[in-house]
Amino acid sequence: MGGDFFFRLPSLGLLKVAALTPPDWHLTIIDEKVETLDLNAEADLVGITAMTTTVTHGYALADHFRRRGIAVVMGGMHVSQLPEEALQHCDAVVVGEAENLWSAVLADFEQRRLRRLYGHENGLPALDSLPLPDWTLYRPKKYLPVHFVETTRGCPLDCEFCSVTNAFGGSYRNRPVEQVLAELSGLRRFEGFLTLKDIVFFVDDNIVGNRAYARELFARLADLKIRWFGQASVNIANDPQVLQLCQKSGCAGIFIGFESLSTKTLAEMGKRVNRPQNYLELVKRIHDHGIGIDGSFVFGFDTDDDGVFDRTLEFTLRAKLEVAYFSILTPYPGTRLYNRLAADDRILTRDWTLYDANHVVYRPRPFTPDRLLDGYYATLRSFYACGSILKRLWGSRSYKNFFYPMNFGFQQSVRKLYRAYEQGTLRIPTSAPGSRSDLASLSEPG
């Protein structure tokens, strides 16, 4: 599920890279989600970040700047998995986290000895002294009023479809609570930042993965009186103390990866912590603490059946989820899912632009690609219909000033997507062509 509303969010990754850049570099961040990139801009070095779905455009930009004689370094989730592919378009790739690597890239560039690959040969970076991101770099940009902060990296669960364990490691690395608090207090000091309408989004994949850490963090957050949103596993509701501290800390809502209502499907993907028979009870406990829920569900697993769409929709309505995030199963490079489907020759296309979870890019087992697409769009449309929004939020004790705009924002995105679906623009690939290049859409350098 994607669209305009959803995309107007800042990139924390680039702010982190900016924070690692020595002060004698003059640095500008351009985010094409909210502004236009001047293709004739002057630069000594261009850095590009991309996820899989945006990487084709990233490659086109890299080609463009290199044609102009400007060196290009790429980083981020996709190129870290497929550095050889990226090196066809850029001068160097930073594989994984920029910490401990970026300063070497810049030094090598200055000495004209840029290497092709930079990676973590001696383990992943510790998070105990990360430089604080400078949000003033984003000040004039027209983002939604959200600030991203991280407290943790990594996840031990390694669910088959997810990129996180492979990218950030199989354990939780935590930042010292003190530093997280310093970052949040710093945000507050900027005039106009972290006002009441702003919200902090903790990008951690599971903010309660390390319970002792979560308890300390939540207890200390309470003093700051912020409102925050984050991601947690559903078993947050099994720990009454954590849940209570979470409420007191200013949690407005949590994104929960329910993924599926089938025990068999959850076993297939390896998400061992989820027990669907307890979902309704756990949701109720979270709601009783005034915390809203954005539930995430994925369609297209091998153990799904034709009834999966209706069952999932019914659950989301019964549970009165404030928001739900539906996706079509997508095999991102580097995941166990990608490797399995590739080995079975079930990947239909490597046109990365279609890897946005709104398209079917692999051969599903339980139904045809058309049925998967139909079921997905029907679910999206029903969930974000006005009647559904009102019913779900009616009587909810969650922070409605946040969830109403979020629902109506998603509704706009869903309508746009649905139009594309009806017009047949969201086609199903039938063969496996190479990555499409949108080079042609870029004007030549002046």
Ligand code: B12
């Ligand atoms: C917040 C978030 C979002 C936000 C904001 C995204 C943004 N603008 O950054 C929103 C909600 C918009 C979003 C949307 C989507 N997301 Co998202 N998102 C995340 C999440 C939870 C955190 C991202 C983050 O801030 N991480 C922390 C920062 C510090 O890490 P980082 O960005 O990777 O940057 C570090 C390194 O990668 C590197 N680096 C990054 N860029 C560069 C560039 C250079 C030059 C250098 C040197 C280094 C470098 O250095 C940084 C510091 O160490 C991640 C999960 C995760 N743990 O990362 C998923 C994740 C990135 N998202 C994912 C996906 C699939 C999506 C969507 C396709 C979902 C969908 N169905 O629509 C969309 C695509 C949006 C789009 N078109 O761009 C996948 C990506 C898989 C992939 N291979 O691409 C992830 C990994 C989730 C997952 N479980 O698999 N997402």
Ligand code: SF4
């Ligand atoms: S889906 Fe969530 S729990 Fe599973 S590996 Fe990814 S981040 Fe961890």
